[in-house]
Amino acid sequence: xxxxxxxxxxxxxxxxxxxxxxxxxxxxxxxxxxxxxxxxxxxxxxxxxxxxxxxxxxxxxxxxxxxxxxxxxxxxxxxxxxxxxxxxxxxxxxxxxxxxxxxxxxxxxxxxxxxxxxxxxxxxxxxxxxxxxxxxxxxxxxxxxxxxxxxxxxxxxxxxxxxxxxxxxxxxxxxxxxxxxxxxxxxxxxxxxxxxxxxxxxxxxxxxxxxxxxxxxxxxxxxxxxxxxxxxxxxxxxxxxxxxxxxxxxxxxxxxxxxxxxxxxxxxxxxxxxxxxxxxxxxxxxxxxxxxxxxxxxxxxxxxxxxxxxxxxxxxxxxxxxxxxxx
Amino acid sequence: xxxxxxxxxxxxxxxxxxxxxxxxxxxxxxxxxxxxxxxxxxxxxxxxxxxxxxxxxxxxxxxxxxxxxxxxxxxxxxxxxxxxxxxxxxxxxxxxxxxxxxxxxxxxxxxxxxxxxxxxxxxxxxxxxxxxxxxxxxxxxxxxxxxxxxxxxxxxxxxxxxxxxxxxxxxxxxxxxxxxxxxxxxxxxxxxxxxxxxxxxxxxxxxxxxxxxxxxxxxxxxxxxxxxxxxxxxxxxxxxxxxxxxxxxxxxxxxxxxxxxxxxxxxxxxxxxxxxxxxxxxxxxxxxxxxxxxxxxxxxxxxxxxxxxxxxxxxxxxxxxxxxxxxxxxxxxxxxxxxxxxxxxxxxxxxxxxxxxxxxxxxxxxxxxxxxxxxxxxxxxxxxxxxxxxxxxxxxxxxxxxxxxxxxxxxxxxxxxxxxxxxxxxxxxxxxxxxxxxxxxxxxxxxxxxxxxxxxxxxxxxxxxxxxxxxxxxxxxxxxxxxxxxxxxxxxxxxxxxxxxxxxxxxxxxxxxxxxxxxxxxxxxxxxxxxxxxxxxxxxxxxxxxxxxxxxxxxxxxxxxxxxxxxxxxxxxxxxxxxxxxxxxxxxxxxxxxxxxxxxxxxxxxxxxxxxxxxxxxxxxxxxxxxxxxxxxxxxxxxxxxxxxxxxxxxxxxxxxxxxxxxx
Numbered sequence: 001x002x003x004x005x006x007x008x009x010x011x012x013x014x015x016x017x018x019x020x021x022x023x024x025x026x027x028x029x030x031x032x033x034x035x036x037x038x039x040x041x042x043x044x045x046x047x048x049x050x051x052x053x054x055x056x057x058x059x060x061x062x063x064x065x066x067x068x069x070x071x072x073x074x075x076x077x078x079x080x081x082x083x084x085x086x087x088x089x090x091x092x093x094x095x096x097x098x099x100x101x102x103x104x105x106x107x108x109x110x111x112x113x114x115x116x117x118x119x120x121x122x123x124x125x126x127x128x129x130x131x132x133x134x135x136x137x138x139x140x141x142x143x144x145x146x147x148x149x150x151x152x153x154x155x156x157x158x159x160x161x162x163x164x165x166x167x168x169x170x171x172x173x174x175x176x177x178x179x180x181x182x183x184x185x186x187x188x189x190x191x192x193x194x195x196x197x198x199x200x201x202x203x204x205x206x207x208x209x210x211x212x213x214x215x216x217x218x219x220x221x222x223x224x225x226x227x228x229x230x231x232x233x234x235x236x237x238x239x240x241x242x243x244x245x246x247x248x249x250x251x252x253x254x255x256x257x258x259x260x261x262x263x264x265x266x267x268x269x270x271x272x273x274x275x276x277x278x279x280x281x282x283x284x285x286x287x288x289x290x291x292x293x294x295x296x297x298x299x300x301x302x303x304x305x306x307x308x309x310x311x312x313x314x315x316x317x318x319x320x321x322x323x324x325x326x327x
Numbered sequence: 328x329x330x331x332x333x334x335x336x337x338x339x340x341x342x343x344x345x346x347x348x349x350x351x352x353x354x355x356x357x358x359x360x361x362x363x364x365x366x367x368x369x370x371x372x373x374x375x376x377x378x379x380x381x382x383x384x385x386x387x388x389x390x391x392x393x394x395x396x397x398x399x400x401x402x403x404x405x406x407x408x409x410x411x412x413x414x415x416x417x418x419x420x421x422x423x424x425x426x427x428x429x430x431x432x433x434x435x436x437x438x439x440x441x442x443x444x445x446x447x448x449x450x451x452x453x454x455x456x457x458x459x460x461x462x463x464x465x466x467x468x469x470x471x472x473x474x475x476x477x478x479x480x481x482x483x484x485x486x487x488x489x490x491x492x493x494x495x496x497x498x499x500x501x502x503x504x505x506x507x508x509x510x511x512x513x514x515x516x517x518x519x520x521x522x523x524x525x526x527x528x529x530x531x532x533x534x535x536x537x538x539x540x541x542x543x544x545x546x547x548x549x550x551x552x553x554x555x556x557x558x559x560x561x562x563x564x565x566x567x568x569x570x571x572x573x574x575x576x577x578x579x580x581x582x583x584x585x586x587x588x589x590x591x592x593x594x595x596x597x598x599x600x601x602x603x604x605x606x607x608x609x610x611x612x613x614x615x616x617x618x619x620x621x622x623x624x625x626x627x628x629x630x631x632x633x634x635x636x637x638x639x640x641x642x643x644x645x646x647x648x649x650x651x652x653x654x655x656x657x658x659x660x661x662x663x664x665x666x667x668x669x670x671x672x673x674x675x676x677x678x679x680x681x682x683x684x685x686x687x688x689x690x691x692x693x694x695x696x697x698x699x700x701x702x703x704x705x706x707x708x709x710x711x712x713x714x715x716x717x718x719x720x721x722x723x724x725x726x727x728x729x730x731x732x733x734x735x736x737x738x739x740x741x742x743x744x745x746x747x748x749x750x751x752x753x754x755x756x757x758x759x760x761x762x763x764x765x766x767x768x769x770x771x772x773x774x775x776x777x778x779x780x781x782x783x784x785x786x787x788x789x790x791x792x793x794x795x796x797x798x799x800x801x802x803x804x805x806x807x808x809x810x811x812x813x814x815x816x817x818x819x820x821x822x823x824x825x826x827x828x829x830x831x832x833x834x835x836x837x838x839x840x841x842x843x844x845x846x847x848x849x850x851x852x853x854x855x856x857x858x859x860x861x862x863x864x865x866x867x868x869x870x871x872x873x874x875x876x877x878x879x880x881x882x883x884x885x886x887x888x889x890x891x892x893x894x895x896x897x898x899x900x901x902x903x904x905x906x907x908x909x910x911x912x913x914x915x916x917x918x919x920x921x922x923x924x925x926x927x928x929x930x931x932x933x934x935x936x937x938x939x940x941x942x943x944x945x946x947x948x949x950x951x952x953x954x955x956x957x958x959x960x961x962x963x964x965x966x967x968x969x970x971x972x973x974x975x976x977x978x979x980x981x982x983x984x985x986x987x988x989x990x991x
Contacts, residue, residue, distance in 0.1 A: 056515075060447065061855060066446070076894065119473055166492055167473065
């Protein structure tokens, strides 16, 4: 039996995907909404049967009435359950970049239109469920947790929207495929720098130079916006109240290049991971650095923006330029 | 430890539990209510963190104590009360061990079931309203439970939102529930259940001991309600016969040979054009006897007539019961030949007691020649002596109590008169018996029915005359004719009004309210509670004609489906897309049509730009496209933009459609 399910699962997922293509925004309608009784719902049915048997045996008309009322409530509840999620709009926000293997909270907005909605939960998996007791008329922002596994465009798994409103007897759910326009950076691997030196006699990989510990502190300068926060002299700030930035002697006067070719022979993904580690390290140490990839070169620079550009280039290495390639 | 339940959920839940207990409060032992207060208090203290959850041994102690309590209160016999008490005990203790959503559902479903069980005790409209309120609270608890955010966190919703929502859900469910109630086929009980409730019922007794205190006259409880097809007989003809007592042991009159052979009847129509036809809605009294006017012919199945012309039911009357009767109230005698054995039985008297009475009988008999004259002489005896009709006579407890009554106290009510009269008849050799039942009733003019109460209980005499048969004589009328002409209330006005300050009959408006409530009760029972298989069949036949089983199933499915559709439409109406303003609608129609035909105007283009784009792509349509563009322009920015009429809307629509048809 289990193997039948296992065999059918890919088909089911493919069917779901055809029904719910990847989108930035999804509005729930009857095509996407599924409803089924919860275990409490089945228990409720047992309760109805009990009352019904008593009604028959005691020929008790009010017990009959109560039983039928309970049954009608169940049916009315189906409509309320459906109504509560139907017409909900879920808009994907822009995800912050994240390193592969790290948890990320994906932002999204839920709008109910003209009426408030109640008791809605969102989850990518059962470990992290975002529950909203109420979605007000003007919508609400929410974050749903998820762990990115693979570098590249962030492809969120199917998002489950679930609600047992109003009575907990019925569960309605919907599968959403949302595009968060996020990027997953490679998981950084920290290794000593290696340099690629071009020579007439052939390519040559340069010495391993560990930079740690040989930065020389030179002095303070006035803080200007954009200086790395790491280099702000907080102690001085606490003492004197002025913001100063520590300046370091840059032993490597000439900027360095982080080069794809320095890692020849290493498997692609691992290469990207090592390069990622180097970018982070260079940024941390406030080096001026550039990145050379087979089809892309990012010139020398430093700062947060430069780092992000390099990381994004690593993340999207070898991938089409937008996530919605499957549109 | 933080409570699993949010405060709102806990309060709703406890309110639901309390309402369930309140509905049952009339028959729960006091100690369960005390346990409820303690358990609820403990639960609340647990919520605020003042108390820990009870350790296991305390729980075991509570459960054990509860079982012991139920055993001590009710004994080991199974009864509805003891079962309900056990169930109540479970519900009361459950809050102490509610640690998860699942536990809470168990408690909520217990509350639902607990409400339903109340209907085993009574099915008044008041009870139904109370149960409905309890349902509402239970459902509110259920909703609140579903809305609470996470472990115990309070949801940011309005405080009474759960109650409002559950009221909405219940009200929306009622039409479908009524439909199901009316049309879902009723089946016979799956197994036979004759569990009597332990509640005492007031009513007639099959024994009568004149001389003991007046019990019957005191109760204001309803005995039954009668609805007449035509005119209501006058008060002096309203003798509701229930029992005959023909055995006397010197103190007590009782039924001699128990249930005589009974002629059971099948459901039938009235046959006697001279008879009055009426329906009786009888309150449960746990016995089999039924009340009917003299001389009755039952018309409802499972009822029958005994050889002494009493109406009986095949089964004990454990719930309100409706039956139809026709009675010829103008027929004075009921002919029945009596054998010598029967004659002996109906003149049976115990060992020689009451010497004075015997002497009186002998004296009277020596003066007369016929039975009729003897009866007249005895009647005159009552009329000429200073007898007093009262509900509070002196007690008579000597061996010669008939002597005491006839010659000393001369105070009494129907039982005394009927008893002593029958005694005198039997001394004169006339077969006779006491009949008990009810006399009169209260006419409810507004609702056109006659309500008969326990204080209408009465006893009279039937004597057997050769050639005629059984004849009714009411000796009470010799003394207090107004008892029968005007009813017991008027005859005993003083005693009645003096009985209780709180008696609703003393206050006019209260009396009005009482009559209204009674009428509500009557119609409730007439139309809701006595709805059964038979009525269902005739209703369905009237509405849909004769249906086969399949036809019935289709009919039911269709009705239910229709009801659900109507409800769905009403509910989802709010959900519909709001219609666009007319200009936008035409704009949308146009752009959709273009896209469908492979022309993609730039996003967010104005109608003008869209049409210009169309003119570019399909030069042949340039003229028409520009004309429509001018129309849009006029409506958007021109004079027409102020008063855009229905006519304009139609014109624009026509032109747009025409243009669309031409696009290839």
